[in-house]
């Protein structure tokens with residue numbers, strides 16, 4: 001497994017593989033890898049001949065209230081896990097190479113506001129600009145045929161699909177289902193910040209979303225009332241919810257027709273930890 005930290009070194013390696021007609025799969029990550037990430041890597045391996053993983057904690061997608069400095073950095077363990085899986089190349093750039101003139105001076109990519117400034121975007125202003133910008137930069141360095149993202153960050157996945165569509169990027173985007181613990185809690189690097197008691201409470205988020213999904217299927221309550229009832233349930237379980245939203249799964253617009261395919265999206269704080277989750281209906 002090659003580990004490279006300069007973008008100038010990555011591109012020629014990938015070009016060589018492409019000259020051999022190898023299809024290139026790519027999994028961008030911020031490290032601190034868990035089973036959910038490893039599933040993304042395996043999905044890339046199933047669909048392509050060579051897999052590149054990037055590990056980079058992208059400062060542009062963190063807001064002032066997000067803890068960029070204390071984001072867990074576990075490069076040594078991450079590399080061991082990727083080596084075990086047989087990943088071909090890991091790209092581990094530093095800030096200097098991704099933002100040579102600093103973030104403030106950098107060009108950026110912004111997906112349309114109907115997608116990027118609601119829900120997560122409303123609670124984390126600038127977050128999706130940071131994600132769209134770094135993913136575009138990484139795509140330019142790696143030039144993959146296919147890239148895999150987790151459905152756990154459902155809005156992020158739609159942002160990336162829109163970005164690729166709008167900018168004519170010849171990259172297939174694959175979304176992989178969320179991996180859950182036995183009690184339903186979605187795997188996330190943030191779970192390690194939960195205290196023992198919060199960890200037990202945390203399963204309540206999936207329980208509330210699952211119950212909401214049943215209620216939607218019964219179709220006997222207005223959407224806004226259903227969302228409000230779920231928010232109250234979360235509060236009773238000790239969460240401080242940011243939002244619970246029932247949206248169309250392709251566009252994240254509010255539902256219009258009974259036949260719309262829907263997704264429930266939620267974000268809620270438990271103590272100092274902010275959890276997000278979603279469920280297709």
Ligand code: PAF
Nearest residue numbers: 028029030058131134153
């Ligand atoms: O989902 C993530 O870990 C990040 O948002 C991503 C896609 C690697 C961009 O920094």
